[in-house]
Amino acid sequence: MPMQFEIRGLNRLNGFLRGLPTNLRNEISKESESFMLDIRKSAKLRAPKDTRELANSIRVFKESENTIVLNVGAPWGIFQEEGFRPHWIHTSMIIGSNKFSQIYGGKEGFIFVSKSKPFIRPALEHHLNKLAQRISKAKNRAIQGSRR
């Protein structure tokens, strides 16, 4: 005896499945950008604030659709991050208008620099443990959005 089944809601299911990849891509892209901006803020807060130049040089930009780059513009950023040997610097090397130039500007002599202060790695460590949760929330938002 032939049996007939009627499946309802296939159009809605198709609509949901059609919308899901786009929504998922958009939500994860937004969340990734927000995640990187949080790391930038955290790194800026941790960066040595003596001249503010290092903190101000930290920026985030989207290189391609799937790549967001955190860039430290100040050339001495790498030394603060990775560490350096204690050393002397001549006051003539202090340029620009900052705390050091106000104190040492026009004076001849050396300053002893002994301590580095990592700022990117601690910021990453702080935020990475929340990444999975944030991606999961973004995924849920995408699913919610596709249901409409």
Place this chain on the structure above:
Amino acid sequence: MSVNITKSTIVNTIFRNFYDRIKDQITSVTLSISPGSQTIQTYASSYSDVDFSSKDNFPILVVNSPKIPQEQFTLGKTQVNGVIDIEVYCTNSQAADKFLDAINNAIETYKYEFASVGLKQLELEDTDNDFVEHGSIKVHIRLSRWRFLYYFNRTGGF
């Protein structure tokens, strides 16, 4: 107290609503440890305004600019999926926790006022805590991230 939100000044008016509410509700907290109480010294709109040069500058309360990504809701309406971050910077961990509670409570309690100007489905998305050191100054940071919806009439164009 509340500021009406308009399409042309959406970022500014949404910010104003949160800033005014927070400034009005949160001034100080009492502590069970020294110094007994702490009063907000500065209300700012960006963390770059946080000055680490002296302990006297703290606590600082920062109401960040809202992010307002938008999508089409219906033929005539646009939906704004907004997010706003509110942070407090303290030199005392207990004060930071108490300010975070006070921030969340201020928004939670006045949800109906936010709704009356169009900020709907206001929900606490996330909280975060952080700690940074600058010389002798240790700063405890607490973040409260709120998500909201706002709708406005689309301008037709074809």
